[in-house]
Amino acid sequence: MAMAALRREGRRFAPLISPRPITAVRSPPLAPSHEDEGPIGVRYVSTQVVRNRMKSVKSIQKITKAMKMVAASKLRAIQTKAENSRGLWQPFTALLGDLPSVDVKKNVVVTISSDKGLCGGINSTSVKISKGLHKLNSGPEKETKYVILGEKAKAQLVRDSKKDIELIITELQKNPLSYTQVSVLADDILKNVEYDALRIVFNKFHSVVSFVPTVSTVLSPEIVEREAESGGKLGDLDSYEIEGGETKGEILQNLAEFQFSCVMFNAVLENACSEQGARMSAMDSSSRNAGDMLDRLTLTYNRTRQASITTELIEIISGASALEG
Amino acid sequence: MASNAAVPFWRTAGMTYITYSNICANLVRNCLKEPYKTEALSREKVHFSISKWTNGKPEKPTIRSDSSEE
Numbered sequence: 555m556a557m558a559a560l561r562r563e564g565r566r567f568a569p570l571i572s573p574r575p576i577t578a579v580r581s582p583p584l585a586p587s588h589e590d591e592g593p594i595g596v597r598y599v600s601t602q603v604v605r606n607r608m609k610s611v612k613s614i615q616k617i618t619k620a621m622k623m624v625a626a627s628k629l630r631a632i633q634t635k636a637e638n639s640r641g642l643w644q645p646f647t648a649l650l651g652d653l654p655s656v657d658v659k660k661n662v663v664v665t666i667s668s669d670k671g672l673c674g675g676i677n678s679t680s681v682k683i684s685k686g687l688h689k690l691n692s693g694p695e696k697e698t699k700y701v702i703l704g705e706k707a708k709a710q711l712v713r714d715s716k717k718d719i720e721l722i723i724t725e726l727q728k729n730p731l732s733y734t735q736v737s738v739l740a741d742d743i744l745k746n747v748e749y750d751a752l753r754i755v756f757n758k759f760h761s762v763v764s765f766v767p768t769v770s771t772v773l774s775p776e777i778v779e780r781e782a783e784s785g786g787k788l789g790d791l792d793s794y795e796i797e798g799g800e801t802k803g804e805i806l807q808n809l810a811e812f813q814f815s816c817v818m819f820n821a822v823l824e825n826a827c828s829e830q831g832a833r834m835s836a837m838d839s840s841s842r843n844a845g846d847m848l849d850r851l852t853l854t855y856n857r858t859r860q861a862s863i864t865t866e867l868i869e870i871i872s873g874a875s876a877l878e879g
Numbered sequence: 880m881a882s883n884a885a886v887p888f889w890r891t892a893g894m895t896y897i898t899y900s901n902i903c904a905n906l907v908r909n910c911l912k913e914p915y916k917t918e919a920l921s922r923e924k925v926h927f928s929i930s931k932w933t934n935g936k937p938e939k940p941t942i943r944s945d946s947s948e949e
Contacts, residue, residue, distance in 0.1 A: 716932075716935035717934065717935045719932040719935070720931070720932060721929060721930070721931055721932065722929070722930045722932060722937065722940075723927055723928065723929045723930075724927070724928050724930075724940075725926060725927050725928040725942070726926075726927045728926045728927075729924045729925070729926050730922075732922060732923055732924075734901060734904070734923040734924075734925055735923075735924070735925045735926070735927070737897050737900070737901055738897075738901065738925050738927075739927060739929075740897060741895055741897040741898055741901075742929055744895055744897070745895070746931060800887070804886065804887075804890075807890075807896070808896040811895050811896040811897050812896055812897065812900070815897050
């Protein structure tokens with residue numbers, strides 16, 4: 555009886571009054587919060603805290619699972635568009651070639667990234683490659699400028715390459731991606747930026763688990779003329795007949811602009827696919843981690859619960875034996 | 880190869896080939912019949928926010944939000 559009263563008094567008094575080093579608190583087996591100090595002095599975490607933690611981890615797991623489903627459906631929608639857009643730039647590469655090793659004075663690096671986060675490491679790899687290109691193309695009389703698409707690359711590049719930024723474009727994915735949108739964008743870039751070579755950095759979508767960072771190079775018409783003199787693919791340009799009363803320079807100008815627009819379209823679509831794919835795998839691994847965490851928390855919870863039941867039993871029994879003896 | 884040939888009218892008006900082809904595409908879209916026409920026009924909306932930077936300082940971003948190229 556006395557023990558019961560002591561128990562109800564609460565744990566703070568018990569260590570002072572009771573000869574035994576047990577914090578005695580009355581509690582039903584499914585415990586509300588209490589802090590247990592077992593007979594050996596081992597401290598257990600409160601079950602209420604563990605239960606709250608389990609609830610929040612479970613809801614996080616549900617959210618990440620839902621995000622994965624959303625990303626999967628968005629991916630399906632964009633993927634056909636991206637694959638169809640590949641046919642736009644392939645003839646250009648067949649005609650004009652893709653010369654990443656071209657040595658020009660004015661380089662412009664167009665970095666394509668996403669606006670939203672939680673998509674794994676793809677934006678960091680794009681930024682890393684852009685910085686690498688910048689370094690590769692630096693030297694006397696050479697300059698490299700950035701054109702940035704997307705919030706994530708903006709955040710990273712603004713930190714250390716402020717002076718080299720030419721244009722920043724965001725909110726690209728408000729409407730579903732279409733050629734009109736990207737071509738207006740490409741037009742704006744062409745109007746605002748002087749370039750000899752445009753290097754577009756994006757993540758090419760090979761499959762749901764593989765996104766390869768790629769660089770596509772688009773040359774300005776003057777550089778195409780210059781490279782044509784050194785032979786190779788571009789040197790064969792003269793063997794084409796030109797109809798319609800336009801000159802070669804005029805046609806090269808049109809082609810260069812159109813090539814940029816097509817390459818940009820494909821790049822933006824592929825990057826969007828890669829973003830959704832990366833988000834799928836990131837959310838998937840996060841759901842799995844949440845599941846593991848939940849398992850560990852359940853074990854802790856059960857251990858705590860059993861320990862508190864054991865403690866209570868010990869108290870009752872020792873109390874009873876104290877009364878008898 | 881000096882280009883003495885007449886430059887096409889749109890080039891002299893300051894348009895790039897991309898602008899020219901977008902206007903032509905819009906003209907073709909406007910030729911569609913009714914249900915397809917509204918679908919096509921709504922599909923081709925443009926929206927992005929562009930901000931030019933000079934010397935490490937951003938200028939005010941302008942939002943290019945036209946329903947489609949005029």
